[in-house]
Amino acid sequence: xxxxxxxxxxxxxxxxxxxxxxxxxxxxxxxxxxxxxxxxxxxxxxxxxxxxxxxxxxxxxxxxxxxxxxxxxxxxxxxxxxxxxxxxxxxxxxxxxxxxxxxxxxxxxxxxxxxxxxxxxxxxxxxxxxxxxxxxxxxxxxxxxxxxxxxxxxxxxxxxxxxxxxxxxxxxxxxxxxxxxxxxxxxxxxxxxxxxxxxxxxxxxxxxxxxxxxxxxxxxxxxxxxxxxxxxxxxxxxxxxxxxxxxxxxxxxxxxxxxxxxxxxxxxxxxxxxxxxxxxxxxxxxxxxxxxxxxxxxxxxxxxxxxxxxxxxxxxxxxxxxxxxxxxxxxxxxxxxxxxxxxxxxxxxxxxxxxxxxxxxxxxxxxxxxxxxxxxxxxxxxxxxxxxxxxxxxx
Amino acid sequence: xxxxxxxxxxxxxxxxxxxxxxxxxxxxxxxxxxxxxxxxxxxxxxxxxxxxxxxxxxxxxxxxxxxxxxxxxxxxxxxxxxxxxxxxxxxxxxxxxxxxxxxxxxxxxxxxxxxxxxxxxxxxxxxxxxxxxxxxxxxxxxxxxxxxxxxxxxxxxxxxxxxxxxxxxxxxxxxxxxxxxxxxxxxxxxxxxxxxxxxxxxxxxxxxxxxxxxxxxxxxxxxxxxxxxxxxxxxxxxxxxxxxxxxxxxxxxxxxxxxxxxxxxxxxxxxxxxxxxxxxxxxxxxxxxxxxxxxxxxxxxxxxxxxxxxxxxxxxxxxxxxxxxxxxxxxxxxxxxxxxxxxxxxxxxxxxxxxxxxxxxxxxxxxxxxxxxxxxxxxxxxxxxxxxxxxxxxx
Numbered sequence: 001x002x003x004x005x006x007x008x009x010x011x012x013x014x015x016x017x018x019x020x021x022x023x024x025x026x027x028x029x030x031x032x033x034x035x036x037x038x039x040x041x042x043x044x045x046x047x048x049x050x051x052x053x054x055x056x057x058x059x060x061x062x063x064x065x066x067x068x069x070x071x072x073x074x075x076x077x078x079x080x081x082x083x084x085x086x087x088x089x090x091x092x093x094x095x096x097x098x099x100x101x102x103x104x105x106x107x108x109x110x111x112x113x114x115x116x117x118x119x120x121x122x123x124x125x126x127x128x129x130x131x132x133x134x135x136x137x138x139x140x141x142x143x144x145x146x147x148x149x150x151x152x153x154x155x156x157x158x159x160x161x162x163x164x165x166x167x168x169x170x171x172x173x174x175x176x177x178x179x180x181x182x183x184x185x186x187x188x189x190x191x192x193x194x195x196x197x198x199x200x201x202x203x204x205x206x207x208x209x210x211x212x213x214x215x216x217x218x219x220x221x222x223x224x225x226x227x228x229x230x231x232x233x234x235x236x237x238x239x240x241x242x243x244x245x246x247x248x249x250x251x252x253x254x255x256x257x258x259x260x261x262x263x264x265x266x267x268x269x270x271x272x273x274x275x276x277x278x279x280x281x282x283x284x285x286x287x288x289x290x291x292x293x294x295x296x297x298x299x300x301x302x303x304x305x306x307x308x309x310x311x312x313x314x315x316x317x318x319x320x321x322x323x324x325x326x327x328x329x330x331x332x333x334x335x336x337x338x339x340x341x342x343x344x345x346x347x348x349x350x351x352x353x354x355x356x357x358x359x360x361x362x363x364x365x366x367x368x369x370x371x372x373x374x375x376x377x378x379x380x381x382x383x384x385x386x387x388x389x390x391x392x393x394x395x
Numbered sequence: 396x397x398x399x400x401x402x403x404x405x406x407x408x409x410x411x412x413x414x415x416x417x418x419x420x421x422x423x424x425x426x427x428x429x430x431x432x433x434x435x436x437x438x439x440x441x442x443x444x445x446x447x448x449x450x451x452x453x454x455x456x457x458x459x460x461x462x463x464x465x466x467x468x469x470x471x472x473x474x475x476x477x478x479x480x481x482x483x484x485x486x487x488x489x490x491x492x493x494x495x496x497x498x499x500x501x502x503x504x505x506x507x508x509x510x511x512x513x514x515x516x517x518x519x520x521x522x523x524x525x526x527x528x529x530x531x532x533x534x535x536x537x538x539x540x541x542x543x544x545x546x547x548x549x550x551x552x553x554x555x556x557x558x559x560x561x562x563x564x565x566x567x568x569x570x571x572x573x574x575x576x577x578x579x580x581x582x583x584x585x586x587x588x589x590x591x592x593x594x595x596x597x598x599x600x601x602x603x604x605x606x607x608x609x610x611x612x613x614x615x616x617x618x619x620x621x622x623x624x625x626x627x628x629x630x631x632x633x634x635x636x637x638x639x640x641x642x643x644x645x646x647x648x649x650x651x652x653x654x655x656x657x658x659x660x661x662x663x664x665x666x667x668x669x670x671x672x673x674x675x676x677x678x679x680x681x682x683x684x685x686x687x688x689x690x691x692x693x694x695x696x697x698x699x700x701x702x703x704x705x706x707x708x709x710x711x712x713x714x715x716x717x718x719x720x721x722x723x724x725x726x727x728x729x730x731x732x733x734x735x736x737x738x739x740x741x742x743x744x745x746x747x748x749x750x751x752x753x754x755x756x757x758x759x760x761x762x763x764x765x766x767x768x769x770x771x772x773x774x775x776x777x778x779x780x781x782x783x784x785x786x787x788x789x790x
Contacts, residue, residue, distance in 0.1 A: 017433060023646060024434045035650065036431035038412060039419045039603055041726045072469050072605050073628060074645040080628045111627045202646060208434055210467055210605040210648030230625065232506045233468060233475045250469040251418060251597060253605030253648060255430065331436045 015329040020360050022152050022180050022306045022333060024202040024209055025350035031207060031262035035255045042254045048246030054257055055243050057264040061182060061205070062197055062215045063272060064189040069239040071212045072253045075179035075200030076104065078212035081234035082146075082175050082196050083108045086220065088228040091143040094119060094135055094172075096127045100153035100336045101177055105146040112229050117142065123339065124154045124308070126301045129162040136166055143223070144173040144195075150181035153336045155308030155345060156299040157185055161192045168193035173220055179203065183267060184279040184305040184349050195220040203305070204279075205267070206350035207260040210253040216240075266351075279304040282348035282357050285387035289361040289380035293368070298343050306333075306347040315373055317341035323371065328363045354388045410724040415755050417547050417575050417701045417728055419597040419604055420745035426602060426657035430650045437649045443641030445652055450638050452659040456577060456600070457592055457610045458667060459584040464634040466607045467648045470574035470595030471499065473607035476629035477541075477570050477591050478503045481615065483623040486538040489514060489530055489567075491522045495548035495731045496572055500541040507624050512537065518733065519549045519703070521696045524557040531561055538618070539568040539590075545576035548731045550703035550740060551694040552580055556587045563588035568615055574598060578662060579674040579700040579744050590615040598700070599674075600662070601745035602655040605648040611635075658746075674699040677743035677752050680782035684756040684775030688763070693738050701728075701742040710768055712736035718766065723758045749783045 019026050040046055058068040071077050083105075087093065091114050095106045098121035109116045117135060121127050127147070136142060145167055150157055160176055167174040173195040178187050182197075183204030189197050196216050202209035214236060216224065224236060238249040267275060283304040287297060290309050298308035311317050318341045321334045333345040346364070348357055361380045368375045414421050435441055453463040466472050478500075482488065486509050490501045493516035504511045512530055516522050522542070531537060540562055545552055555571055562569040568590040573582050577592075578599030584592050591611050597604035609631060611619070619631060633644040662670060678699040682692060685704050693703035706712050713736045716729045728740040741759070743752055756775045763770045 017435070019434065019436055021436045021438075024436065024649065027434050032431040032433070035603075036427040038427070039414065039422050040412070041414055041416045041419065041728075042604070043416075043728075044720065044726065072467070073472070074467050074647070076645040077468070077628045084625075108627045112625045200646075208430075208648065208650040209437070209646045210651060230479075230507045232503045233472045233629070250471040251595075251604045252469070253603065253651070254419065255603040256605060256648070256650075325439065331439065333436075333438075 017329050017331070018356070018359060019331050020346050020348070021331055022203065022345060022347040022349060025204070025206055025347065026352065027206055027208060027259065028263060028266060028351045031259040034258045034262050037258070039255060042248060042252055047254060050257055050261060051243065051248070052246040054261050054264060057268050058213060060268050060272060061264070062189055063187065063191070064197070064215050066189065066215045066217050067240060067244065068213055068215050069236055069243050070252070071234060071239055072210060072250070073212045073234070074209055075177075075198065075212050077234060078198035078200065078214045079104060079177060079179075080108050081214060081231070081236055082198055083112055083114070084229045084231040084234055085224045085227055085236040086144055086173065086175065086196065087112065087114050088226065089113055091115065092117065092139060092141060094132065094139075094142050094145045096132070096145070096147045096158070097121065098125060098127060098148070098154065098156060098158070099123050099151035101151055101179065102148050105148070105177065109146070124156055124298050124300060126156045126158045129159055129166060132163060133166050136170060136172060140170070142172050144175050146175050147177070149176055149178040149187055150185055150303035150305040152180040152306065153339065154299050155302050155306050157181070157301045157303035160187060160194060164192040164194050167195070173223060180349070181303055181305045183272070183275050185303050186276050189215060189217075201256060201260055204350050205260060206263045208256055210256045211260060276304065279348065281387065282352060282354065283307060285354070285357055285384040286346060286348055286361065288383040288387050292379040292383035293365065293375040305349050306345050309344045309346070311342060311344060312373060315371065317344060320344065320367060320371060324363060324367050328367060330360065330363045358384055412724050412726070413751070413754060414726050415741045415743070416726055417598065417740060417742040417744060420599070420601050420742065421747065422601055422603060422654065423658060423661060423746045426654040429653045429657050432653070434650060437643060437647055442649060445656060446638065446643070447641040449652055449656050449659060452663050453608060455663050455667060456659070457584050458582065458586070459592070459610050461584065461610045461612050462635060462639065463608055463610050464631055464638050465647070466629060466634055467605060467645070468607045468629070469604055470593065470607050472629060473593035473595065473609045474499060474572060474574075475503050476609060476626070476631055477593055478507055478509070479624045479626040479629055480619045480622055480631040481539055481568065481570065481591065482507065482509050483621065484508060486510065487512065487534060487536060489527065489534075489537050489540045491527070491540070491542045491553070492516065493520060493522060493543070493549065493551060493553070494518050494546035496546055496574065497543050500543070500572065504541070519551060519693050519695060521551045521553045524554055524561060527558055528561050531565060531567060535565070537567050539570050541570050542572070544571055544573040544582055545580055545698035545700040547575040547701065548734065549694050550697050550701050552576070552696045552698035555582060555589060559587040559589050562590070568618060575744070576698055576700045578667070578670050580698050581671050584610060584612075596651060596655055599745050600655060601658045603651055605651045606655060671699065674743065676782065677747060677749065678702060680749070680752055680779040681741060681743055681756065683778040683782050687774040687778035688760065688770040700744050701740050704739045704741070706737060706739060707768060710766065712739060715739065715762060715766060719758060719762050723762060725755065725758045753779060
């Protein structure tokens with residue numbers, strides 16, 4: 001009889017697929033089951049109640065008293081909506097670009113023929129607010145600054161509070177892509193004076209992709225009134241007015257709204273400070289683990305949303321990602337565009353706890369060893385355990 | 396002991412909610428359960444296979460060899476996409492408006508500043524192709540005709556084959572909103588020479604709302620190359636190119652794609668002619684039942700998609716719709732805009748069979764009697780039974 005250890009392991013027989021991608025993120029079971037219920041009509045009284053409830057609860061996550069509006073689209077739909085609803089032809093804007101999603105602001109503004117003053121930040125870095133300040137002083141007629149809370153392609157966090165300090169004393173609007181970071185990294189829309197925040201369903205809101213959101217303050221709504229860019233499906237005013245009545249201008253992704261309600265019930269059961277603190281704790285543990293394994297973090301100011309790890313040049317990042325998925329059932333995200341094959345991105349976002357992070361780190365260790373890159377096996381997990389250990393009596 | 400019949404019935408204790416709305420339509424159970432599975436990453440090999448499979452199977456339903464592209468949006472997103480991708484500023488188009496969704500073509504074109512020649516058809520009626528022909532002759536520079544296969548707000552079918560006969564011999568494109576009628580009413584994109592067809596997930600494709608589709612022939616793609624209207628999220632070329640690789644430019648509603656695959660597996664198991672014939676049979680039975688009850692049909696040329704019934708003026712249509720939902724668990728659609736409260740729309744669309752239609756009709760009869768409008772109870776069901784009865788040996 002062979003010993004258990006000498007027997008070749010079948011890692012696939014009880015495989016469990018685990019997603020550590022920065023969207024979609026895992027969906028809580030009650031939200032999954034809600035989507036398996038017979039579908040309802042979006043003009044029913046039940047749907048009206050659902051829509052109103054979801055839009056009210058989203059204010060908690062957006063940290064705002066402003067109304068939330070929603071679109072059936074990916075987050076990019078809400079980004080384009082912000083451009084098309086706020087701006088007019090001949091407008092001048094500042095775009096902060098430090099990765100693929102800052103590039104997207106630039107691409108959208110360019111598609112609409114708006115004049116863009118581009119701040120091109122090295123990928124992995126975050127913008128220095130002084131640079132924005134200098135440009136705002138040089139170009140006082142800039143209509144809006146387009147920024148990113150967490151640049152998902154690099155894992156870098158931007159100092160939105162500092163940027164809002166610059167724009168709220170000027171006639172310039174601050175528009176923030178909080179697509180990946182909402183509920184994970186702090187964004188105090190009202191307290192900081194952010195004018196527009198856009199996000200979507202499949203990240204910190206732990207709902208499948210297909211819903212996008214925007215919140216606008218009064219200054220932003222006043223600007224919307226003057227916009228002359230063409231829009232129809234992404235018209236914020238129609239979405240806003242309908243939403244107030246629990247209605248929609250066009251058929252919404254109602255099964256996703258049902259799932260979102262379940263997810264928001266979890267999120268709203270705790271203070272948003274606690275939600276963000278939880279994400280911070282998972283992020284700190286992950287970064288500690290990566291450092292203990294001797295690998296460099298990619299982002300200079302890393303977000304709570306995800307951790308980006310620069311891979312040693314001898315590792316083929318794409319092959320590593322595929323190995324982890326096929327053999328360990330673990331899906332990390334690889335690098336995008338210029339970072340393709342060069343970094344691994346591990347999200348700790350949404351329906352995610354300490355046990356999940358331990359699994360993500362331990363599989364990462366074993367995967368590196370399997371491809372022949374020696375790391376001190378267990379060192380990452382141990383470092384994370386140190387972060388996670390509770391003092392006696394700690395909650 | 397009271398007899399069963401003298402006991403006041405509790406209609407709510409075993410209530411089953413049944414949707415007879417022209418979108419969303421009921422979802423088959425395997426599609427519902429597919430959405431309750433743990434979510435997958437949209438860049439995985441599994442997702443690539445899923446996207447390619449779905450886009451290939453959609454060709455069967457669109458009756459075309461042209462590629463299908465998809466967007467995460469409602470059907471209106473694909474309608475706007477058609478306008479923004481095909482047209483340029485200063486273009487002139489013909490819009491056929493015979494209800495709320497023809498109005499939408501007009502509204503979208505107007506939002507983009509395109510010159511619209513409007514054919515305003517009485518609601519319930521369908522366009523006479525000669526009127527379109529006369530306008531095409533008068534305005535040979537018209538870039539496109541925007542038409543509707545089934546005008547969902549009235550239940551009227553338009554003669555798309557005749558319209559295509561006019562446009563395919565001219566440089567003018569024919570763009571068809573098949574949002575509600577795809578798979579229910581015949582639309583032979585290739586055989587008839589229709590240039591662009593748009594549709595969405597929550598109608599004949601019996602999938603929850605959130606996905607929209609478009610198919611373009613070569614003539615249409617050649618026009619897209621010259622378009623100068625702004626677009627980003629709704630960019631057809633990006634969606635098309637990505638789709639060919641089983642990819643997406645932006646995070647798609649992947650749970651809905653999974654459900655759609657299940658639904659398409661059902662639809663593709665039969666010939667599309669059989670799918671349309673089934674819808675036709677359900678529609679004929681419903682119309683026979685309505686006539687047997689002595690009520691007038693609203694549409695002059697009714698579609699297979701849904702049956703619109705003009706209510707006697709003494710009936711409050713909204714109250715009737717609410718009664719049917721609250722007491723019988725049956726959701727019909729009411730009238731929209733100018734038809735609000737005046738018609739009832741019963742869809743027989745998608746995952747719907749003869750038993751469902753019998754339920755829809757029998758509840759309709761009882762509901763009318765309950766509100767005090769006398770109809771010959773059972774006459775509608777009997778008329779439907781006559782349509783449905785099989786000859787011995789018939790399939």
